[in-house]
Amino acid sequence: MPERSDRDYLAFVHARVAELRRTAHLLCGDPHQADDFVQETLTKLYARWPRLGQVENVDAYVHTMLVRVFLDDRRRGWWKVRLLTGPPEPPPIERNPEDGPVVRAALAKLPPRQQAVLVLRYLCDKPVREVADLLRCSEGTVKSQTAHGLTRLRALLGVTALPPVAAVSQERR
Amino acid sequence: MRGGDEMTDEHAVRLLRPLRGEPEEPSRIDVPRAMTEGRKRRALRRWSGGVALIALTSVTAGGGTLAMSALRDEAPLPAPTTAVSVTPSVAAAVPAVPAGPSGCEVARLPTDGVKKALVTAGDPSGRYLAGRVYQSSVSTIIWKDGKIFARPRMTGGDPSYEDINTSGVAVGSAFIGERQQAYVFRDGRVTALDGQRTRANAINEAGVIVGAMGEVLETVPVRWSSPGAKMERLPLPAGYVEGQADGIAENGTVVGSISKGGTDVPTAYLWPPGGAGYAMPLPTVKGVKASGFWAESINDGWVAGRAVFEEDGKRGSRRFESLRYRIADRTYQSLPVNSYPALLADNGWILMGPQAGPVVIAGSGVTELPRYARLKEYVISSFSADGRVAAGYTTDLDDEGVGNEPLLWTCR
Incomplete structure (x- = not known):
């Protein structure tokens, strides 16, 4: 055996x-x-x-x-x-915000938990509930970290206006 | 109409989309090294006095000579006695058995020049051993009388033989993608056992094979009455949803474990030949009742393994006591060494594999087996019925990671 x-x-x-x-x-x-x-x-x-x-x-x-x-x-x-x-508080990066290394560099400037929240939610496609479980925090915290992280990421990437969503509406299940 | 959250989500997905992608480089992950270092961390935490064992999958067992009618008519099984049984206290130490082995020697098994290899199983005679060799990929190997006997090719990744009998019939499994497939090696050929998502864990002299079927960590127990037979699911007792069969004795008694799933501690289950299965009673050691028993080996009269104790209700802390269980009167006896696994010989000797080096327990006597080339860390995988032949491998780290030397011990 x-x-x-x-x-x-x-x-x-x-x-x-x-x-x-x-x-x-x-x-x-x-x-x-x-x-x-x-x-x-x-x-x-x-x-x-x-x-x-x-x-x-x-x-x-x-x-x-x-x-x-x-x-x-x-x-x-x-x-x-x-x-x-x-x-x-670095200035916005004046490079293409659709370039992988540029986005990665900007993401890396976020606090670690915000990085994790954004990656788990939007790259690993995990729902808020699951991200909260993984990080051992509340769903509210996940949402606030998401909001802060996205705001900061947009600033770093110099994306001031929200882009149109039509092209990506099929991305999420 | 979409809500604000959904809008945000879509924008965020788009913002991060450039980062999507799979790791393209070959994996550098070294699982044996993770196990070796993990084992050391266990030792540092002093769990279980050394190395510890778990059955994440619950396990139940189907008997080699189990009455087939019992399987077919799906008669309700008696409820396991786990929770309500009279808890046998641990009786006296192991009774008198022949004095321990002497004149033991250790030798490295040949591997055709391959540096890294393991022994994963041995037969009751000690003549046949099965293992794995690590070249550019992992493959399997069979030794007979200390010499290479075959290099069978199993389809799939990470192949391994888990048991072999004295006819040289070996059973094991490999991964097809993320799913396991059970195989049998006999007469020089490897063939898949009937069924999918299966693994074979043990075979006896009669050729009865037992194992598990299902997704990893969510299996149910199965058996094959012969290598060519259809797979049969073994019924689980009421309330139990997971299990696996781990070992089978020559008289057909099968041991495994069962669990209700979730956080339920798996515990040992026995299927006597021709009779109804039952959960092994939970032992009481030093006044404390175990929450489970994990079996590690079986022969015609005994099961060896460890009792599991939850520490003061603290989640995540357990200790273990090595015991053996006499099937005839359903009593436990403590063992003089606390480690795992405990492998039974028919003469009452027990091979145990502490990291400091394997030992043979004979009554209250403990005989250390010789070390190989001053290496320090060992895993044991086989003990012959007469207690004279043991096999295993080392796990010491070397310059290139975990070095594994396949070893054979022979005694008089």
């Missing part, structure tokens, strides 16, 4: 690692860093595997771990930036 715990862990990882990589990649935009985040998440997951029987939804639990790994990393970077530059 094999080791059941390791077998279950491996089965879970095998089934979910692609989605974890995808989420990590959307969160940070860097494939190497994304793999580092997933690596750390899987390490934490294995360390905690014996007590996961008490977790209702393992998928959500692991995604919460991944978001925390991301936030921990970003917070370190965020505080470093603030210490070096003071509270940043």
Whole structure:
């Protein structure tokens, strides 16, 4: 009889690692860093595997771990930036706001939780309720972080007016 | 008409759309390394006195010689006795058994020059072993009498054999996409077992195979009465929705576990040959009743595993006690070493795999098996019926990540 715990862990990882990589990649935009985040998440997951029987939804639990790994990393970077530059209020970027690296650079200037909220809601297509669960906060907080994050992102990208929506009305299910 | 929130959502999706995309580079994720480092973090937290075990999937069991009529007529099963059974207190230590093994030697199994390999299963005679070798991709290997016997090709990713019998018939599974598929290796050929989303966990000498079917972490127990047989679902007791069959004894008794799903702690379930299944009673150790028992091995008279204790109602904290369970009188006995897994031989010896190195328990005696090349971390995967042959592998980190050396211990 094999080791059941390791077998279950491996089965879970095998089934979910692609989605974890995808989420990590959307969160940070860097494939190497994304793999580092997933690596750390899987390490934490294995360390905690014996007590996961008490977790209702393992998928959500692991995604919460991944978001925390991301936030921990970003917070370190965020505080470093603030210490070096003071509270940043950079001018709007005068470049194409539909250029991936430009948007990524602007997003990276947001506080980490706002980054996570925007990515989870609008790139991972997760509903407010689920984002609130992942971040262990209220739905109201998710909505306010979304509003603040979007306002700031628009300012950074120099998008002052809301663009027409007709072209994107099919984007969301 | 759309509300303001929806307008905002659409604008936001458009704003962030340039960031959509999949990671295009090959994955650098090293799962064995995650396990090795995770194992160390467990040790630091002093959970369970070493390494810990979980059955996220609940598990139930279907018997090798289980009466087929019981499966067909779907007669209601007696409710598991988990919650209401008389809790047997842990009785005396393991009774007298032959003195432990002597003259033990360790050897690395041959791998055709491949550096990294594991042993994942062994047969009751100790002659056949099954494992995995890591080259550009993972593939499986069968050893016989310490020599390479076959390099079977299993269709799918991450292939692994979980058990093998003395005829050299091995069972295991691989991933087709994100779903598992159970396979059997016999007479030099690998064939898929009947059914989809399956995994095979154990086979006995009669060729009865047991395992699980379903999505990962949400399986139900299944069995195949022979390698060519149709898959059969094993009924779960009332109120239980998940399970898997983990092991099968030569007399047909199957062990697994069952769960009500969600946060319900999975606990061990036994299916005696020809009789109704029952949940193993929950042991009481030092006055505290366990919330579950997780089985790790079975033979004709015993089940070895660990009792699970929730710590003072604190969510997320558990401790474990290694015990063995005598099927005949439904009593537990404590083991002198607290670790996992505990693998049973027929003479009463038990192989246990603490990270410090594998040990053989014989009564109250503990015999350390020799280490290989001064390596420190071991996983055990097989113990022969006579207790003279053990197999496993190392998990020490080397310059390139986790180094795995497949090992065979032989004793007199």
